[in-house]
Amino acid sequence: MKLEKSTLEIVLERPVKLLHVTDTHLTLVDERDNERKHALAKRLRDPDKEKYLCEQLDYARENCDLLVHTGDLMDFVSHANVEKAREVVSDEKVFFIAGNHDYSQYVGEAWEDKAYRMNSYMEIERMGGLGVPMLFNSRVAGGVNIVGIDNSYYLFEDWQIVRLKKEVEKGLPVILTFHDPLFEQSLYDYHYEHSPEDCTYIVGCDEEHLLRYSEFRAYQQRPDEPTLRMIDYIKSEPLIKAILTGHLHFSFESRLTPTLTQYVTGGAYDGTCRELTIV
Numbered sequence: 001m002k003l004e005k006s007t008l009e010i011v012l013e014r015p016v017k018l019l020h021v022t023d024t025h026l027t028l029v030d031e032r033d034n035e036r037k038h039a040l041a042k043r044l045r046d047p048d049k050e051k052y053l054c055e056q057l058d059y060a061r062e063n064c065d066l067l068v069h070t071g072d073l074m075d076f077v078s079h080a081n082v083e084k085a086r087e088v089v090s091d092e093k094v095f096f097i098a099g100n101h102d103y104s105q106y107v108g109e110a111w112e113d114k115a116y117r118m119n120s121y122m123e124i125e126r127m128g129g130l131g132v133p134m135l136f137n138s139r140v141a142g143g144v145n146i147v148g149i150d151n152s153y154y155l156f157e158d159w160q161i162v163r164l165k166k167e168v169e170k171g172l173p174v175i176l177t178f179h180d181p182l183f184e185q186s187l188y189d190y191h192y193e194h195s196p197e198d199c200t201y202i203v204g205c206d207e208e209h210l211l212r213y214s215e216f217r218a219y220q221q222r223p224d225e226p227t228l229r230m231i232d233y234i235k236s237e238p239l240i241k242a243i244l245t246g247h248l249h250f251s252f253e254s255r256l257t258p259t260l261t262q263y264v265t266g267g268a269y270d271g272t273c274r275e276l277t278i279v
């Protein structure tokens with residue numbers, strides 16, 4: 001595995017170590033899954049993904065307070081993937097929040113919105129479920145509150161703002177975790193410099209920054225009112241100290257405000273992970 005190391009200074013009584021893992025993209029299938037899932041698995045399969053996941057779990061058990069997985073643990077919903085994901089996220093050393101692929105049925109076969117997500121969620125439940133909340137999650141580890149919010153379709157919802165405010169009321173420093181990073185100018189520029197695509201896959205781009213996007217991507221990734229309200233709240237709440245995200249498959253670190261750092265961590269499918277020491 002490829003371990004990157006970062007340190008966040010927020011003045012804790014004792015340090016907390018997190019292993020941030022994201023975008024594993026498991027492609028497991030078995031006899032319970034249909035031919036179309038088997039074809040997908042064949043096309044995307046890479047046994048190293050499971051090997052790296054095992055190494056990351058072992059490393060976190062030995063060296064960290066918690067492994068934080070920010071989604072795309074599964075590449076698509078299958079019986080075998082759900083079973084493996086349940087085994088991983090039920091480990092008491094693992095904290096999980098879902099990404100877009102964790103709801104993907106056949107990878108890009110349909111427009112993905114709240115209805116699509118709910119149908120996939122029900123399918124996952126029918127397969128036995130993951131056993132942890134997928135849309136909003138929280139856990140106190142050491143002296144920090146790890147809060148996970150599902151923003152996998154580039155949007156937040158008002159109920160998630162209410163839940164986040166309740167978490168902040170606990171009075172502990174908050175480490176926010178979600179799949180899709182928030183807009184920040186240097187991240188936007190870096191993305192266009194290094195992967196000249198038709199969009200940047202980040203949340204909260206304003207109309208000026210969406211001008212470079214294709215029409216489809218602008219429609220897909222344009223923030224709505226609740227999303228803008230959430231971003232304003234995150235940036236204005238002093239107890240929110242850092243954000244851990246993935247989705248982009250490269251690593252990047254920048255500040256959203258003078259006191260709020262956003263860490264994007266590269267894809268775990270190639271072994272990348274980040275040890276974040278909070279002191």
Ligand SMILES: [Fe+2]
Pocket residue numbers: 072099100101179247248
């Ligand atoms: Fe993703």
